[in-house]
Amino acid sequence: MRNQLLRLLPSVDEVLRCDQMNEALASYPRSVVVDAIREALAAERMAILSEDTLVAGEGGKPACLERVVLKTIAAATRSVRPNLRRVINATGVVLHTNLGRAPLAEQARHAVSDVVANYSNLELDLETGRRGSRYAPLEKLLTTLTGAEAALVVNNNAAAVLLALSTMARGQEVIVSRGQLVEIGGSFRIPEVMAQSGARLIEVGATNKTYPDDYRRAISQDTALLLHVHTSNYRIVGFTRETTVGELVELGREFKLPVVSDLGSGFLIDLSRYGLPWEPTVQATVGAGTDIVTFSGDKLLGGAQAGIIIGKRVYIDKMKKNPLTRAIRIDKMTVAALEATLRLYLDEEQALGGIPTLKMLTVPLEQLRQKASQLAVFLREVAGSRARVELEEGLSAVGGGAMPTAALPTAVVVVQPGKSSAGELQEALRRGEPAVMGRVQEDKLLLDVRTIADGEFQLLAGAFAKALQ
Numbered sequence: 043m044r045n046q047l048l049r050l051l052p053s054v055d056e057v058l059r060c061d062q063m064n065e066a067l068a069s070y071p072r073s074v075v076v077d078a079i080r081e082a083l084a085a086e087r088m089a090i091l092s093e094d095t096l097v098a099g100e101g102g103k104p105a106c107l108e109r110v111v112l113k114t115i116a117a118a119t120r121s122v123r124p125n126l127r128r129v130i131n132a133t134g135v136v137l138h139t140n141l142g143r144a145p146l147a148e149q150a151r152h153a154v155s156d157v158v159a160n161y162s163n164l165e166l167d168l169e170t171g172r173r174g175s176r177y178a179p180l181e182k183l184l185t186t187l188t189g190a191e192a193a194l195v196v197n198n199n200a201a202a203v204l205l206a207l208s209t210m211a212r213g214q215e216v217i218v219s220r221g222q223l224v225e226i227g228g229s230f231r232i233p234e235v236m237a238q239s240g241a242r243l244i245e246v247g248a249t250n251k252t253y254p255d256d257y258r259r260a261i262s263q264d265t266a267l268l269l270h271v272h273t274s275n276y277r278i279v280g281f282t283r284e285t286t287v288g289e290l291v292e293l294g295r296e297f298k299l300p301v302v303s304d305l306g307s308g309f310l311i312d313l314s315r316y317g318l319p320w321e322p323t324v325q326a327t328v329g330a331g332t333d334i335v336t337f338s339g340d341k342l343l344g345g346a347q348a349g350i351i352i353g354k355r356v357y358i359d360k361m362k363k364n365p366l367t368r369a370i371r372i373d374k375m376t377v378a379a380l381e382a383t384l385r386l387y388l389d390e391e392q393a394l395g396g397i398p399t400l401k402m403l404t405v406p407l408e409q410l411r412q413k414a415s416q417l418a419v420f421l422r423e424v425a426g427s428r429a430r431v432e433l434e435e436g437l438s439a440v441g442g443g444a445m446p447t448a449a450l451p452t453a454v455v456v457v458q459p460g461k462s463s464a465g466e467l468q469e470a471l472r473r474g475e476p477a478v479m480g481r482v483q484e485d486k487l488l489l490d491v492r493t494i495a496d497g498e499f500q501l502l503a504g505a506f507a508k509a510l511q
């Protein structure tokens with residue numbers, strides 16, 4: 043029986059000759075369609091071998107032809123679809139590293155699209171007609187916004203730390219507290235970045251307590267700088283004592299050593315007014331007298347992936363001349379996105395209203411409740427009797443290795459499908475078009491509206507309808 047069924051499988055040519063294939067052949071390259079047919083036939087063969095019985099052929103036609111055609115079209119559509127594509131973030135995690143961290147402000151998106159579709163003055167000073175620096179527009183904005191003397195921007199903050207250490211401490215010693223030997227994520231750790239820079243790490247203090255005297259005792263003629271790493275993605279609580287940036291600056295002055303602060307997330311507006319934990323702003327860290335401060339462009343700042351380095355001109359000038367800078371330089375898309383984002387920060391209200399990350403972090407709970415009830419209306423209409431859709435209160439996270447203890451009260455739409463499990467619905471949504479990422483808790487699917495844009499409700503409802511089938 044199985045052999046008979048296998049013999050009934052159509053050939054690639056037979057499938058190609060089907061009328062239903064004309065549209066696929068007109069839309070996709072022939073090679074894509076042929077690969078898709080092979081894939082569909084292989085799936086069919088597997089199904090037969092695993093004893094999935096087939097209906098016998100009618101009128102001499104193999105019964106599976108129809109199915110192979112449908113599978114071929116689905117496979118061809120999948121294979122031409124871009125791999126990197128939009129996802130609706132319903133997790134409530136504002137800076138989700140797996141989901142691309144910060145979405146850009148509208149002004150930043152426009153700036154990128156204008157610059158990539160045309161030529162630009164990336165390295166040309168239009169006033170003088172001479173060669174210009176790609177960093178100039180960013181440096182101007184960053185020094186204005188932070189009060190630092192000079193600035194440089196590289197590919198990401200890991201690269202920023204690498205460049206700072208390599209320029210200022212190669213072959214020398216860098217003193218860091220044992221409480222600040224951070225793993226950034228993806229197994230990149232401060233001690234490894236340090237080793238790569240050619241600087242020697244001198245650990246001082248204990249995990250929970252490090253005093254200024256611990257640094258003082260470790261200072262030698264080989265010391266190049268004192269490093270402070272903001273423990274952005276974890277907290278040490280309880281019996282603790284951290285040597286503050288201010289205390290390090292005092293020590294640095296006493297021994298004529300520069301102080302470098304890796305702020306990690308780094309942000310320009312104090313968000314504690316909006317119920318978020320207090321953290322030192324970039325301006326405060328510069329104001330404390332640090333020599334160099336580094337932070338990410340796509341964490342709380344809400345811009346493009348970048349590592350921002352600001353501080354004393356003598357060090358920044360040296361970094362600009364380090365050959366490593368060329369290897370980790372930013373491209374024009376980053377310059378455009380970052381310049382537009384930083385411009386918004388010139389007016390705090392514009393920043394809070396226009397930068398999606400800040401908007402999502404500061405949106406009032408009442409607004410989230412309204413948003414959730416609107417989404418619930420959409421989803422109930424789609425679900426009918428196939429799922430229960432309810433409203434609940436929940437908690438969102440900042441994410442992206444920032445403010446790890448913050449739990450922001452939010453409103454969530456809770457879905458309980460009738461026929462499938464919440465996990466199955468979650469998977470169907472993840473594999474759908476567009477993909478939707480939600481959370482499962484106690485066999486319910488939670489959709490946190492904090493990270494869903496208003497304009498995405500219709501799209502989400504469409505994806506939800508398909509997932510419920």
Ligand SMILES: *Cc1c(COP(=O)(O)O)cnc(C)c1O
Nearest residue numbers: 198199200226274306307338443
């Ligand atoms: C996130 C982080 C980094 C790395 O920043 P990227 O921009 O992701 O490279 C470095 N240091 C600290 C403390 C961080 O939190």
